[in-house]
Amino acid sequence: MTRSSLRRPRRLTAATLAITASMLLASCANSESNRGAGESADSGSTLEIGMVNEQTEPGTPNKGGTLTFSGFSSVTTLDPAKSQVAGAVGGSELGAIYDSLMRYDPIEKTFVPQLAQSLDPSSDSKTWTLKLRDGVKFSDGTTLDSKAVVDSINRYVNNKGPQSSLWAAKVASMDAPDASTVIFNLIDPWTGIQSMLSTGPGMIVAPTAQQGDQFTPIGAGAFTLEKFTPNEELLLAARPDYHGGAPNIDKLKLISIVGAQPTAEALKTGGIDAAYMRTLTPILDLIESGYPGFIDIPSLGYIANVNMAEGRPGSDLRVRQAMALAIDPETLNTRVNNGKGLPGQEIFQDTSRWHNDVAPIGVDPAKAKELLDQAKADGYDGKVTFLSIQEPSSQATALAVQAMLNAVGFDVQIEYVTSASDVTKRVLVDHDYDMGTGALSLSEADPFERLYTNLKTGGRNNATGYSDPQMDVLLDELGVATTDEDKKTVLAEIQQRATDTVPWQIWGNVPTLDVWNKNVHGLQQSIDGIMFFDEAWKE
Incomplete structure (x- = not known):
């Protein structure tokens, strides 16, 4: 499998x-x-939301090596409750450590389970039932169960995470009837809970992560922390016990190059393997040069x-x-x-x-x-x-x-x-x-x-x-x-x-582009430009 x-x-x-x-x-x-009124400016752009320069089936993935990703802005915190989790701001970096309960598939335009096994609404969309996958563990070896999910989301809200006020206004309570089930009881019908569980609130931190004032980034994602220098570099190591199987790459190096043009040049020279871009001229140049990626608008x-x-x-x-x-x-x-x-x-x-x-x-x-x-x-x-x-x-x-x-x-x-x-x-x-x-x-x-x-x-x-x-x-x-x-x-x-x-x-x-070199495969997109690297590999 x-x-x-x-x-x-x-x-x-x-x-x-x-x-x-x-x-x-x-x-x-x-x-x-x-x-x-009604006569808006016409765009000369041919950009559309979707994949560009799609790659052919690459065959059997290679194992090992380091993949280097340049984000739009430097990572300053590894705590999902203290960051606006999005592709432009640490979303891919934090996703590598914590994964997320749900993922948005921008091609199919639907939400799919990630750490979750399923998320189903009641007929009136006021009650949502989350089922967790079996055997998912945090990187410290403890089990990701329903109590951990509830505690992590409560921690996010109590710490006034960026999405906490809307969550509090929409979610009346959470129940954990058994170890693999979380029931979200909403105040009104709401489908936005899927989006929430694909971003910050859905990035579950382990119960052992917070010890007093000390926070350690312990999650259920495919990678664990090896080195973190805020505003400079984040180095992650692959988890052999990741629930989906050990990642193909051994290391994930996450940096932020200042400036879109230098970022594009680094991609072309092989200094980096993938990047998140949001500046039109280098985006158009990379697309015209045949670089594969995903355009969002x-x-x-x-x-x-x-x-x-x-x-x-x-x-x-x-x-x-x-x-x-x-x-x-x-x-x-x-x-x-x-x-x-x-x-x-x-x-x-x-x-x-x-x-x-x-x-x-x-x-x-x-x-x-x-x-x-x-x-x-x-x-x-x-x-x-x-x-x-x-x-x-x-x-x-x-x-x-x-x-x-x-x-x-x-x-x-x-x-x-x-x-x-x-x-x-x-x-x-x-x-x-x-x-x-x-x-x-x-x-x-x-x-x-x-x-x-x-x-x-x-x-x-x-x-x-x-x-x-x-x-x-x-x-x-x-x-x-x-x-x-x-x-x-x-x-x-x-x-x-x-x-x-x-x-x-x-x-x-302003378009955005998740982009990678032609020898890179297996990157997955999620909401708001977030990428997952657990299936990524390099030729």
């Missing part, structure tokens, strides 16, 4: 907003287009946040509307990506399975000027500050936004800071900004969680201060929708409400 058949029978982090220099790409431009990948606090320009809906009508995503795409990017004002572009036909706000500088003049007549002076990282691509974005807004009557000043973490602190923690570029990166698997935490009145990650009772109702309706059809219906209403109330300035999407 193969391993595949065995497997299948308010803490704020920089990752929450995913503000990165690599996605702030634009050139200074004046927009002369005049597209009305999270929604709301390229947006601007506008502070709506009292006294800020964005507190006036007319100002936010004027900004959206003045800034042309197609101009940004043409100047930056030679027309090959993914511009648009929709929440869900046509690359997404959640796409709908509701018209976005459109681009109309004349109307923008009219709205801005109305706001000025009521006392607004037209001044707005744009927060930007002081590096070339971000500076170009800032200048382009400044030019298009000034063209309709705004007076935009650019304020530069030195790093993405500075932007994150100003936007998410201090709320000390007028306008700044960011991203929500909504997962195709389940967009509810990030929409809820970013749009809901008082939400944990609501960086703009947006508050709209009608949107709150729609978010609650999305949370209890249990079929894709029902979710799409509510998401269309959310798009319409977003068109009316402008919670963000939407400029397009």
Whole structure:
């Protein structure tokens, strides 16, 4: 039997907003287009969600060796309760140590058991029953049983892990009627528990991991810790007693190379074997060069946040509307990506399975000027500050936004800071900004969680201060929708409400790429760009 058949029978982090220099790409431009509502920018990109440069069946896996993976950002903690677990932020690294109860199959667009044997809902989706696989052990030799699952999730919630508030709002209680069964009793119908159990809450830490204030990364994944230097290197060793069989590779070396282009060059020269990328130009180059991988296109990948606090320009809906009508995503795409990017004002572009036909706000500088003049007549002076990282691509974005807004009557000043973490602190923690570029990166698997935490009145990650009772109702309706059809219906209403109330300035999407060398095989994808390495091997 193969391993595949065995497997299948308010803490704020920089990752929450995913503000990165690599996605702030634009050139200074004046927009002369005049597209009305419903006429969104056309993408010159041929990118689609799915595998690229698929490999032929490679034959019998080789054994041994070290696989080196470059993540998007350096790993700073090995505790799933202290990290936003996603492909861009330690998700693959932590998954190697802990595995996850469930996994999202992005090809089949469904959740499948990983450490679990099954996860089944009741007819009303208010009770979910998890069955664990037999014989799964933590790396310290203790058994992964139902009590360990319940205790680990409770620890995650008590430690206020990034997804803990939503979990607490949705899950009334957990029962462990026997050693292999966990029953989740929900407050309302909810399918998002599958997503949760594929990320941080589903990465189960061993009972022995926490001893007082001391935490040791002990999980049930395919690898164990050999060396960890925060922000530099994580070296893992294969577990011969992994429940799916010993991994093919002996060692897994996890690093983070600063900059997308150097990462791509390292892949080409063999300095690394695999990487997670989210910058368009090197992504397109690697695809055109024949490198195999998986393209994902999270929604709301390229947006601007506008502070709506009292006294800020964005507190006036007319100002936010004027900004959206003045800034042309197609101009940004043409100047930056030679027309090959993914511009648009929709929440869900046509690359997404959640796409709908509701018209976005459109681009109309004349109307923008009219709205801005109305706001000025009521006392607004037209001044707005744009927060930007002081590096070339971000500076170009800032200048382009400044030019298009000034063209309709705004007076935009650019304020530069030195790093993405500075932007994150100003936007998410201090709320000390007028306008700044960011991203929500909504997962195709389940967009509810990030929409809820970013749009809901008082939400944990609501960086703009947006508050709209009608949107709150729609978010609650999305949370209890249990079929894709029902979710799409509510998401269309959310798009319409977003068109009316402008919670963000939407400029397009940024693709991500899980990519590897042609001599690498067996990598598996999960939710949000997370990869698993237990079946990986090198020719």
